[in-house]
Amino acid sequence: MIARILKISGLALAFILAAGISSYLTLTLIIKSEDTVIVPDLIGKDVVYALEFLTDLELNTKVKGSEFSDNFPKNHVTFQDPASGMEIKKGRDVRIIISKGPKRISMPNLVSLSVQQARLILEENGVCQAELSQTYNDSTQKDHIIAQAPSTGSMITRDSCVNLLISLGSRPRAYKMPDLNGLSLDEAMLSLENANFMIGEIKSSFDKNKPRNIILNQEPLPGYRVIAGSTVHLVINRTSLKKGQSKLYAQKSGGLFRYRIRNGFLKRRIRVKLNSAGITNDLFDEFVKPGAEIWLLIPAGNYATLFLYEDDKLVKTETYNAW
DSSP: OHHHHHHHHHHHHHHHHHHHHHHHHHHHHHHHHHHEEEOOOOTTOBHHHHHHHHHHTTOEEEEEEEEOOSSSOTTBEEEEESOTTOEEETTOEEEEEEEOOOSEEEOOOOTTSBHHHHHHHHHHTTOEEEEEEEEOOSSSOTTBEEEEESOTTOEEETTOEEEEEEEOOSOOOEEEOOOOTTOBHHHHHHHHHHTTOEEEEEEEEOOTTSOTTBEEEEESOTTOEEETTOEEEEEEEOOOOOTTOOSOTTOEESEEEEEEOOOSSSOEEEEEEEEETTEEEEEEEEEEOTTOEEEEEEOOOTTEEEEEEETTEEEEEEEEEOO
16 A cells, blocks of 8 residues: 555656656747847848848847958958857857958049049049049040040959049130230220230329320230230329329229119119229129119229129229229
8 A cells, every 4th residue: 555655656756857847948948949049141141131130130240351252242241150050149249251342343434524423433442543634625524534544444453543634624715915005994904805814903103205094014015925814914104193182183082983774675784893902803793774873882992993894895994092
């Protein structure tokens, strides 16, 4: 009887022990399955895709570096550690190496591109900019590429450099400097405007043997080779001040400038510029209806000259002095 009881007790104890071991193994497996993941295959995958995939698996991405590769495009994974298929715990690191693309590439075509566009393409391909040369070119827009070396299609390494020839645009037209001596200021201004020259400093000198307010001298001198847009400085014949005299002949001191627009039907663009000490400032630039008047305050200055244009045509010139 006692032996029977012992036998039953042993069987019960064995059953309880087996149940406990089974429960423990089952719980351990569940916990283990929740804390571990299988490392995915990242080789050949885009780095952004790899980062998002590992993040979803609660794994950390560690970029060990980058390397040139003929087998994988730029910004794709070339190596991973741990390898795919391994079981690791969540929160562990997965180390990857990223491709920089092939070591040798075909030289991109930069001709006709702007300098800014060319630089972006060179940076994208890991190619550096070497020397920049500039020249005038009628067929290539200013600040755009005329030629490159190495030439388009040449096989180069990504760490090589390229020389660029940049366009300065069309060569400025050259002129023979006209002779302005003896002209009135209005005539000289009109001649300079028609030849696309800039009006520079207007100085005064006095020669009693020559008519007042004509051009006595100019810079550049007559006959010199000059290009369009050059600045021309003038010396005008002005009378000297006498005792008690407050202004020069044909000059005005600073004050109000008044101008009435001709009658008509269409508005005219009126531009007024003031040149003083070689510096030209815009005083007025608007479309004005016919018959209207404009009034401008002219500051007193050393031999300032006012130019008024109607629809880009010089129609009036006045000079002012400091007294």
